[in-house]
Amino acid sequence: MLIDAEGVNLIDSTATEMLLKLQTRLHKKGITLTFAHVHNRVKDKMAIAGVVDSVGADHFYNTLHDGIEAFENNNQGIKK
Numbered sequence: 001m002l003i004d005a006e007g008v009n010l011i012d013s014t015a016t017e018m019l020l021k022l023q024t025r026l027h028k029k030g031i032t033l034t035f036a037h038v039h040n041r042v043k044d045k046m047a048i049a050g051v052v053d054s055v056g057a058d059h060f061y062n063t064l065h066d067g068i069e070a071f072e073n074n075n076q077g078i079k080k
Contacts, residue, residue, distance in 0.1 A: 001026060002067045006037035016049035023054045034059040036067040 023033050033055050038046070043060065046052050052060070061067035 001031055002034045002036060002061075002064070002071065004036050004064050005039070005042065006064075008042055009039060011042045011045050013049065016046060016051050019046070019051050020049070020054055023051070032059065034061065034067050034070070036061045036064045 019033075026033050035055070038060055043052065061070065
């Protein structure tokens with residue numbers, strides 16, 4: 001799952017808690033949570049709350065295109 005966070009300018013503790021719960025639920029289902037366009041101020045708060053560590057710093061992309069490209073590269077051998 002790739003979340004385009006370009007429009008997210010602020011994040012509070014309720015939102016970071018929700019993201020941690022979402023990460024846990026998705027992980028149990030084998031789904032990787034990733035983000036694109038996360039503003040530095042938002043990412044800093046996500047890091048303090050533990051979201052960046054939970055998701056993995058390598059799952060944050062500067063552009064939506066980079067996130068999609070990473071998904072495609074990681075799923076080349078998967079048959080539908």
